[in-house]
Amino acid sequence: MKRLFAILFLLSGLTGSAAFADSSSSLLPAIPQATGEPHPEGNEYWRRHHMELLKHDRDLTLRDGERDIDASLGQCFTCHAVTDDAGEPVTVESEKHFCRVCHDYAAVQVDCFMCHRSTPSEDDLGQAMTSSTKPDESSIAEYLKRVGNGQ
Amino acid sequence: MKDASMNRAELTRRDVLKSGAAVATLTLAPGVTLMAFGGSEAEAAADAGKRWGLLIDAGKCADDCSACVTACSTENGWGGSGNPETDSQWIRKVTLKDKSTGRKVSAPVMCQHCESPPCVDVCPTGASFKRVDGIVLVDKHICIGCRYCMMACPFKARSFVHEPITDQKVNAPRGQGTVESCTLCVHRVDKGRIPACVESCEKAGHDAILFGDLRDPESAISKALKAYPSTALRDDLGLNPGVRYTNL
Numbered sequence: 001m002k003r004l005f006a007i008l009f010l011l012s013g014l015t016g017s018a019a020f021a022d023s024s025s026s027l028l029p030a031i032p033q034a035t036g037e038p039h040p041e042g043n044e045y046w047r048r049h050h051m052e053l054l055k056h057d058r059d060l061t062l063r064d065g066e067r068d069i070d071a072s073l074g075q076c077f078t079c080h081a082v083t084d085d086a087g088e089p090v091t092v093e094s095e096k097h098f099c100r101v102c103h104d105y106a107a108v109q110v111d112c113f114m115c116h117r118s119t120p121s122e123d124d125l126g127q128a129m130t131s132s133t134k135p136d137e138s139s140i141a142e143y144l145k146r147v148g149n150g151q
Numbered sequence: 152m153k154d155a156s157m158n159r160a161e162l163t164r165r166d167v168l169k170s171g172a173a174v175a176t177l178t179l180a181p182g183v184t185l186m187a188f189g190g191s192e193a194e195a196a197a198d199a200g201k202r203w204g205l206l207i208d209a210g211k212c213a214d215d216c217s218a219c220v221t222a223c224s225t226e227n228g229w230g231g232s233g234n235p236e237t238d239s240q241w242i243r244k245v246t247l248k249d250k251s252t253g254r255k256v257s258a259p260v261m262c263q264h265c266e267s268p269p270c271v272d273v274c275p276t277g278a279s280f281k282r283v284d285g286i287v288l289v290d291k292h293i294c295i296g297c298r299y300c301m302m303a304c305p306f307k308a309r310s311f312v313h314e315p316i317t318d319q320k321v322n323a324p325r326g327q328g329t330v331e332s333c334t335l336c337v338h339r340v341d342k343g344r345i346p347a348c349v350e351s352c353e354k355a356g357h358d359a360i361l362f363g364d365l366r367d368p369e370s371a372i373s374k375a376l377k378a379y380p381s382t383a384l385r386d387d388l389g390l391n392p393g394v395r396y397t398n399l
Contacts, residue, residue, distance in 0.1 A: 064197050
């Protein structure tokens with residue numbers, strides 16, 4: 001049985017390489033090019049461990065309110081957004097979506113986007129908060145001063 | 152985890168191995184590690200020393216104003232699907248009328264963030280939970296949509312998502328088949344900002360919602376609660392809600 005598989009594998013490899021030798025497509029998924037700085041851990045690490053990182057951090061964020069974690073699902077799309085012909089980022093409905101390219105190939109269903117948005121957000125609170133230097137009217141500290149806290 | 156230059160591949164191992172004061176680890180069996188976060192160096196945004204609450208002054212709440220409801224809907228992206236019978240409603244304006252005197256009073260009602268929340272008691276999966284700072288939330292990762300919590304809540308504060316949703320707010324993930332409710336704008340509070348309803352009420356010029364830390368005796372909300380009579384909705388149930396009302 002093992003030998004049969006080996007022969008089949010060899011054959012498929014031969015025919016595969018012959019069929020796609022002069023074509024630009026490959027049997028492997030074409031991973032969309034990302035923008036921004038590459039992950040310091042390397043792509044191989046992220047390809048293997050992204051689900052663990054996201055799953056661990058989601059509990060820290062939701063249960064403990066830890067929101068300074070430098071890897072959140074929303075942040076993925078800062079660099080890993082795929083745009084359509086009109087230049088708009090595509091949602092997970094599209095086959096070109098960053099997550100779907102590999103997940104379709106591996107036939108692994110992603111449930112994240114039943115609740116989370118699959119495109120970059122225009123009104124990213126995190127970015128708005130860090131870019132602003134003047135005291136924010138809606139900050140708790142400013143608010144407490146207004147309502148006379150501790151007086 | 153705050154040091155962005157740190158390599159995450161190393162970091163995850165270092166968390167366990169070189170944990171120091173902030174993370175206590177206990178090896179139960181090979182490959183099974185119990186981690187306890189705590190101690191003075193732990194910097195979780197949910198602070199166990201606080202209990203966030205609201206004091207709603209029904210006397211200041213205008214009958215015809217629904218700025219808080221609109222602000223909540225915009226902030227968290229609920230409502231407006233054109234199906235009012237099944238739409239989520241995280242906060243609603245309720246008008247009470249005293250039949251004998253004819254006095255009408257209006258106030259917003261949302262999740263009351265109870266100290267002993269019935270929704271948490273009945274949840275079969277642990278999805279409904281209370282954070283250490285008193286904010287009651289739904290963990291939609293493990294919510295199975297059974298809606299026991301909706302039945303248990305005496306305030307009708309929770310909604311079930313019936314339709315598939317796309318284009319959610321990045322800070323307010325919501326999805327079909329899960330239950331949701333007011334989060335006290337937890338994403339804003341964690342970043343040191345006041346909830347959207349409080350901000351909008353102030354901007355509308357009513358100042359009917361006072362936000363603050365109920366555990367801090369020096370906070371404006373604690374002082375107001377100490378100085379004036381207030382009530383909890385369904386006080387008879389003894390749930391000790393974090394949302395309280397005056398002039399109701």
